[in-house]
Amino acid sequence: MKVEIENKMIKVDVQYGNRKKLSIHIDSFGFITVKAPKDTSQEVIVSAIESNGKRILEKIHEIEVAREIPKAREYHAQGKFLYLGKECFLHELIDSSELNEEVLKRNLKKFYINSCKTIVEERIKVYQKQLKVKPKIIEIVESKAKWGSCSSDRKLTFNYRLAMAPIEVIDYVVIHELCHLLHMNHDRSFWRRVGSIMPDYKEKEEYLARYGHSMSF
Structure with a gap:
């Protein structure tokens, strides 16, 4: 409606x-x-x-x-950035030696995209077995509006910024989108299926609502 x-x-x-x-x-x-x-x-x-x-x-x-709303970040070796729910020094994530801010931003974005792709694909393998579904295409995208989406042609997309979230929050988004392969709408059957895999999914929703703004660089 x-x-x-x-x-x-x-x-x-x-x-x-x-x-x-x-x-x-x-x-x-x-x-x-x-x-x-x-x-x-x-x-x-x-x-x-x-x-x-x-x-x-x-x-x-x-x-x-x-x-x-972006959080101001300092682009040097000791600058701190989120990865899997924890703050890490920039040099722990990428090579930060003798590079200017523009290059560091570009390399950090590549790191998040590649990491998100690896993590999401691994987690999908786990949960698609439980749900007995299989996506046709998996894509990592840049989005300001959504953490994930599922299209009618069975394509799942995930926001690369998910790499900044704790693994259990990433799991929630993966489960959410995989469940859309069974139920395209957010009806009772959909949420029942999500809850059968992750009973505390509302806590993960709350995390994204409360801390999503800090998952930026």
């Missing part, structure tokens, strides 16, 4: 079930899910979204800003 709020079109996944009240949830990716009692009309759902429009837009804005 798509609903227009203040001239901005937002996509909403609606889940119907045995519940008494309607609720709206926005995860760390900016995905919006409405959980509603059975037989709830579309008009009621749209009205609920519109009445919470300001809060929804503010939350989406917070997520977008958090992913765009």
Whole structure:
């Protein structure tokens, strides 16, 4: 379902079930899910979204800003950068001797891209066996909006900045996207499948929402 709020079109996944009240949830990716009692009309759902429009837009804005605000870094051997959830000296990640800032930035980005590719491919091998799915293509990309995505042609993409996150957070994003090979929408079946592999996945979502802005260089 798509609903227009203040001239901005937002996509909403609606889940119907045995519940008494309607609720709206926005995860760390900016995905919006409405959980509603059975037989709830579309008009009621749209009205609920519109009445919470300001809060929804503010939350989406917070997520977008958090992913765009860069943290100032010092590009020298003792400068600190995140890798797998820990701060490391630049010289521990790449060769930092006698190189200018522009070259160091370029080489560090290559390091993150290559590391992310290696880690993601290894973790996919682990979880695709459990989920009994297999992606057709795996790509590492640069994105300000998403940590991962799954297309209808079974292509999975992952943000190279994930290499800065703890391995269990990377695992969550891998599981999240692999589960989309079974359920393209964020419906109840999707989250049930994610939870069957990683019961504490909400903690990983919270990590990305809270610390995603610091995963930059």
